[in-house]
Amino acid sequence: MSHRAVATIDRKALAHNLAVARRHAPESKLAAIIKADAYGHGLVPCAEALNDADLFGVTTVDEAEQLRRAGTSKNILLMQGFIDKADLRRIAHHNLQLVVHRADDLAMLENEFCKIAPTKPLTFWLKVDTGMGRLGIKPTEVERVHLALRRQPWCHDVVVMTHLANAATPDSPLNSQQLLQFARSCQPLTEFAPETSIAASAAMLSLDNAGDWARPGIMLYGSSPFAWSDSQRRRDQFDLHNVMTLKAQLISVRQHEAGDSIGYNSQFICPRAMRVGIVSIGYADGYPVTAANGTPVVVGNTRTGTVGRVSMDMLTIDLTQCPHARVGDLVTLWGDALPVDEVAASLGIISYQLLAGLGGRVLREYC
Numbered sequence: 001m002s003h004r005a006v007a008t009i010d011r012k013a014l015a016h017n018l019a020v021a022r023r024h025a026p027e028s029k030l031a032a033i034i035k036a037d038a039y040g041h042g043l044v045p046c047a048e049a050l051n052d053a054d055l056f057g058v059t060t061v062d063e064a065e066q067l068r069r070a071g072t073s074k075n076i077l078l079m080q081g082f083i084d085k086a087d088l089r090r091i092a093h094h095n096l097q098l099v100v101h102r103a104d105d106l107a108m109l110e111n112e113f114c115k116i117a118p119t120k121p122l123t124f125w126l127k128v129d130t131g132m133g134r135l136g137i138k139p140t141e142v143e144r145v146h147l148a149l150r151r152q153p154w155c156h157d158v159v160v161m162t163h164l165a166n167a168a169t170p171d172s173p174l175n176s177q178q179l180l181q182f183a184r185s186c187q188p189l190t191e192f193a194p195e196t197s198i199a200a201s202a203a204m205l206s207l208d209n210a211g212d213w214a215r216p217g218i219m220l221y222g223s224s225p226f227a228w229s230d231s232q233r234r235r236d237q238f239d240l241h242n243v244m245t246l247k248a249q250l251i252s253v254r255q256h257e258a259g260d261s262i263g264y265n266s267q268f269i270c271p272r273a274m275r276v277g278i279v280s281i282g283y284a285d286g287y288p289v290t291a292a293n294g295t296p297v298v299v300g301n302t303r304t305g306t307v308g309r310v311s312m313d314m315l316t317i318d319l320t321q322c323p324h325a326r327v328g329d330l331v332t333l334w335g336d337a338l339p340v341d342e343v344a345a346s347l348g349i350i351s352y353q354l355l356a357g358l359g360g361r362v363l364r365e366y367c
């Protein structure tokens with residue numbers, strides 16, 4: 001490995017996980033969520049590997065344009081709606097699908113799209129806030145906004161969607177409350193039988209009701225949306241395959257004495273004589289500075305842990321149990337041998353943050 005830090009992305013695992021997603025929502029179409037550079041895995045290569053999906057979900061018009069430039073003609077959904085009304089022209093040009101989450105946008109959309117006169121009418125996803133408390137129109141506004149959109153010449157179709165706040169806690173009564181609220185919100189639309197979209201990964205893996213469109217994200221990348229402490233809901237239990245393996249190089253190996261201090265703020269003091277390795281990855285690469293001493297890493301086949309505070313470009317690990325480790329050896333930060341979910345749990349964060357936060361200077365390689 002000539003690069004200081006490399007994330008190897010397994011395209012077959014992505015395709016496999018998409019097939020797992022289909023098995024969990026056999027009646028639904030799949031919107032593969034590849035926003036945030038496919039959760040840090042690389043937008044275009046992941047889109048290619050997930051070509052069996054029915055639609056791609058992204059956040060920005062730039063991401064959608066990147067996909068179009070790469071040649072995809074698949075439907076693309078802008079999941080956060082639009083930010084600047086100047087984007088609407090690009091949205092119409094690329095025939096993107098658009099989430100509408102503010103009732104107040106109707107008049108402006110009407111004004112702008114009448115001017116733009118899209119050559120092909122667009123599909124809108126009307127987002128209803130049934131309890132997430134984030135984006136979405138109120139349940140009482142659904143009928144009015146739905147009808148107002150439907151009658152526009154530039155509107156091809158309206159999908160009605162919601163997002164569950166507690167799906168990663170399948171036993172939470174808040175899930176059925178949101179599902180009920182969503183069903184009630186859709187009731188006035190019965191005569192139109194609109195397509196619906198409810199479930200992201202956690203709901204797909206634990207609840208029955210995905211809607212006509214399921215929206216899997218994290219499960220495609222081989223990570224379980226459930227807490228690591230829930231051993232029955234880890235990636236292996238769902239037959240999800242690991243996608244990203246992140247490795248960096250040992251760039252120095254040193255022998256320290258008991259009482260030596262390691263790194264900034266002397267976060268670690270050697271309790272005994274020990275071998276310490278310096279690894280070429282740091283917080284500027286997305287490895288969290290908050291990692292406590294003992295955050296797991298793997299050297300060869302040996303699990304060991306970090307010692308001392310993570311620096312911008314490097315981190316330090318205990319090599320006492322790895323007497324043969326040498327400069328140039330590879331250290332696995334997460335991957336097949338060390339689930340990203342476990343690393344995230346030991347950092348007190350979620351896998352989404354580790355994956356999507358991986359820095360641009362980490363080389364992505366595809367196999």
Ligand SMILES: Cc1ncc(COP(=O)(O)O)c(C=O)c1O
Binds near residue numbers: 215
């Ligand atoms: C509206 C919406 N749908 C689907 C997803 C995918 O969620 P997950 O990665 O948990 O499957 C997200 C993720 O942020 C989302 O915001």
